[in-house]
Amino acid sequence: MRVVIAEDLFLLRDGLTRMLAAHGLDVTAAVDNGEDLLKALTGGSPGDPAGGPPDVAVVDVRLPPTFTDEGLRAALAARREIPGLPVLVLSQYVEQLYARELLAEGRGGIGYLLKDRVFDSRQFVDAVRRVAAGGTAMDPEVIARLLASNSGDDAISTLSPREREVLALMAEGRSNAAIAQRLTVTERAVAKHTASIFLKLRLQPSDDDNRRVLAVLAYLGR
Amino acid sequence: MSEAATAMAGRRPVRAGVRGGITATGQGLAFAGLAAAQLGLLLLLLFLLSLLGLAVVALLGNHGISVRQHAVLALVLLAAGLVVGRLAAVPSLLGLRNLARLTRRLVGDWAGVSVAESYRSLPSGSQPPFHERLYWLISDPATQRDLVWSAVDVVFGWLIAALPAIAIVTGFLLTGSGLGRRSGSSSSSAVVSAKPGAVGLPNVPTAVSHTHSAGAPLEVLFGLTLVCLGVAVAPWLLRGYTGLARTLLAPTGQAELAQRVHHLTQTRIETIDSGAAEIRRIERDLHDGAQARLVAVGMTLGAAEDLIGTRPDAARALLTEARASSALALAELRALVRGIHPPVLADRGLADAIRALALDSGLRVEVAADLPGRPPPPVESAAYFAVCELLANVSKHAGTRQAWIDLRHERGMLRVDVVDDGSGGADPTGGTGLRGIERRVAAFDGILALNSPAGGPTVATMEIPCALSSPKTSSY
Numbered sequence A: 001m002r003v004v005i006a007e008d009l010f011l012l013r014d015g016l017t018r019m020l021a022a023h024g025l026d027v028t029a030a031v032d033n034g035e036d037l038l039k040a041l042t043g044g045s046p047g048d049p050a051g052g053p054p055d056v057a058v059v060d061v062r063l064p065p066t067f068t069d070e071g072l073r074a075a076l077a078a079r080r081e082i083p084g085l086p087v088l089v090l091s092q093y094v095e096q097l098y099a100r101e102l103l104a105e106g107r108g109g110i111g112y113l114l115k116d117r118v119f120d121s122r123q124f125v126d127a128v129r130r131v132a133a134g135g136t137a138m139d140p141e142v143i144a145r146l147l148a149s150n151s152g153d154d155a156i157s158t159l160s161p162r163e164r165e166v167l168a169l170m171a172e173g174r175s176n177a178a179i180a181q182r183l184t185v186t187e188r189a190v191a192k193h194t195a196s197i198f199l200k201l202r203l204q205p206s207d208d209d210n211r212r213v214l215a216v217l218a219y220l221g222r
Numbered sequence B: 001m002s003e004a005a006t007a008m009a010g011r012r013p014v015r016a017g018v019r020g021g022i023t024a025t026g027q028g029l030a031f032a033g034l035a036a037a038q039l040g041l042l043l044l045l046l047f048l049l050s051l052l053g054l055a056v057v058a059l060l061g062n063h064g065i066s067v068r069q070h071a072v073l074a075l076v077l078l079a080a081g082l083v084v085g086r087l088a089a090v091p092s093l094l095g096l097r098n099l100a101r102l103t104r105r106l107v108g109d110w111a112g113v114s115v116a117e118s119y120r121s122l123p124s125g126s127q128p129p130f131h132e133r134l135y136w137l138i139s140d141p142a143t144q145r146d147l148v149w150s151a152v153d154v155v156f157g158w159l160i161a162a163l164p165a166i167a168i169v170t171g172f173l174l175t176g177s178g179l180g181r182r183s184g185s186s187s188s189s190a191v192v193s194a195k196p197g198a199v200g201l202p203n204v205p206t207a208v209s210h211t212h213s214a215g216a217p218l219e220v221l222f223g224l225t226l227v228c229l230g231v232a233v234a235p236w237l238l239r240g241y242t243g244l245a246r247t248l249l250a251p252t253g254q255a256e257l258a259q260r261v262h263h264l265t266q267t268r269i270e271t272i273d274s275g276a277a278e279i280r281r282i283e284r285d286l287h288d289g290a291q292a293r294l295v296a297v298g299m300t301l302g303a304a305e306d307l308i309g310t311r312p313d314a315a316r317a318l319l320t321e322a323r324a325s326s327a328l329a330l331a332e333l334r335a336l337v338r339g340i341h342p343p344v345l346a347d348r349g350l351a352d353a354i355r356a357l358a359l360d361s362g363l364r365v366e367v368a369a370d371l372p373g374r375p376p377p378p379v380e381s382a383a384y385f386a387v388c389e390l391l392a393n394v395s396k397h398a399g400t401r402q403a404w405i406d407l408r409h410e411r412g413m414l415r416v417d418v419v420d421d422g423s424g425g426a427d428p429t430g431g432t433g434l435r436g437i438e439r440r441v442a443a444f445d446g447i448l449a450l451n452s453p454a455g456g457p458t459v460a461t462m463e464i465p466c467a468l469s470s471p472k473t474s475s476y
Helices: A010-022 A034-042 A070-081 A096-103 A115-119 A121-132 A140-149 A161-172 A176-183 A187-200 A209-220 B002-060 B067-111 B130-139 B141-194 B203-249 B253-288 B290-307 B312-340 B343-348 B350-360 B377-398 B432-442
Strands: A002-006 A026-031 A056-060 A087-091 A110-114 A136-138 B364-370 B402-410 B413-420 B447-451 B458-465
Touching: A002 A010, A002 A034, A010 A026, A010 A056, A010 A115, A010 A121, A026 A034, A034 A056, A034 A070, A056 A070, A056 A121, A070 A087, A070 A096, A087 A096, A087 A115, A087 A121, A096 A110, A096 A140, A096 A209, A096 B350, A110 A115, A110 A121, A115 A121, A115 B312, A121 A136, A136 A140, A136 A161, A136 A209, A140 A161, A140 A209, A140 B350, A161 A176, A161 A187, A161 A209, A176 A187, A187 A209, B002 B067, B002 B141, B002 B203, B067 B130, B067 B141, B067 B203, B130 B141, B141 B203, B253 B290, B253 B312, B253 B432, B290 B312, B343 B350, B343 B377, B350 B364, B350 B377, B350 B402, B377 B402, B377 B413, B377 B432, B377 B458, B432 B447, B432 B458
Parallel strands: A002 A026, A002 A056, A056 A087, A087 A110, A110 A136, B364 B402
Antiparallel strands: B402 B413, B413 B458, B447 B458
């Protein structure tokens, strides 16, 4: 799997490259600014013989030269050019505003995580693979805030505490199997909760994990 | 039809002129009324001064009485002066000040020229002692100007204001008496001419009756002219009066400068104070939070290093702990930085930062922004934290979940409205939050206006003078 990394801090860029390589991913480009990122995402980098867009990009929000949300804007621009291009955005902060912008197209292949999440390399690489496969990986903090801003929602207030937990994990982008493992329950139990949640929120049930997650995120981001 | 329309059109300005004249007459009378009130207060002050003056005269003068009587008389007068002064000096000076304020406001409302005020603020402490209050009033150059104005107004100013009313009333009286005499003139001449021999001057009654019948129309004519003249000149005289008031009541350039210096000193002190307090808070947060956690991480890692050869399981547990600690340290740093300078504000500017704030507020907030560029960073920051506080107030006190925020730049001002449809009744003097916003905004010569009637809605409006920098062009 070919990965592009955009991160301006050398230590973190280097660490990410090593980590992903150690888990068998192929880092084809590691850039440190927005312009190079856009080139690497849309045109393929000069050092990459295979050329073409990567399978997934891991992008820091804040990049030179402006040191603002350069990385985010480059990622959004690249996705406008190549719809569905998988991008995992990393940041020191997570903002609902940015999460909503990333999710606005209603497509998968999007991740938005706190930089802290790289501490747990297994989970992090899992998130990278999930995004590359067209899934989503939303930071628990983003989901917590989305849920908090939906606290006045009548449908959500009818959910049981367990269903709420399942909803949060589902919104992060986890599969039923992963949720079952996390909550130490059976997959059947998770499936039951999921069905109940979809009924209460009046969402169209779907067997497809990704489509389900996007439906939930769209609901929360209304 | 068209002739009638022309006539109407010709009559309209006349009617408007008459209405304006009558209004101006009424306003002039109101000003004269204010002058009367000033006269009362001035007389009170004069009486007070004369008591004290008489005490001195009684002490020094020679009225052919004994020294002891001198002393007693002087003491009595002095005591009376002091008692009256203690009771009346500050209220009557304040009364004059309030009348001057009212005059300024009326001049602003009726003549359309706002007159600035420049009173010194009362020394600190809610109820300073009498002598401090008196000194504060007397030493203020604005009080002295108010006194000059009152004297001028009482001596002849009121006459300018009241002249139209006097003319109109006199005119009506003349007209009335003229009409009355005219209807009575025929009978009176008949009586006189009935017995010409009795008086012995047959010519005189005829002359009298002649004067009567010719004088009455003149009187009526003169009276009506006076009424018309009064109505006609009323606006001019009112303009003259308000001009005089403005000249005397507006602060001098020096007073304005002094006030400006005072304001700047005040806001500078407050800015420095709050800046220093903020830095202390950050230092304390770092010291107790992230720094302490990093020390713990270091110690845990050290312990893990010691154990890794002998008890790898224990070492692994310690490493997990260290990782959790470092994540907590990061979370604390994040919260801290958010309070210093929110990331979206740095990335995108005020409009998006406020949108992000609205999303996180837990309220339903509609944000409308029309900013063609970015205000200077300190202004952005002040406006952001002000909106932050206002939204927090909405969710804490307003009892509603709906709010609207409007951001725009007009006439050299950044204008921010925060509106909610809650229960209203917000009191800016109550909490420290609103006062804090005012202080923060005042450092940029900005203002916060709060309109929150009981029952709502609450409208908070902030205006900060600033220029916008040209918008940043994005390469994507």
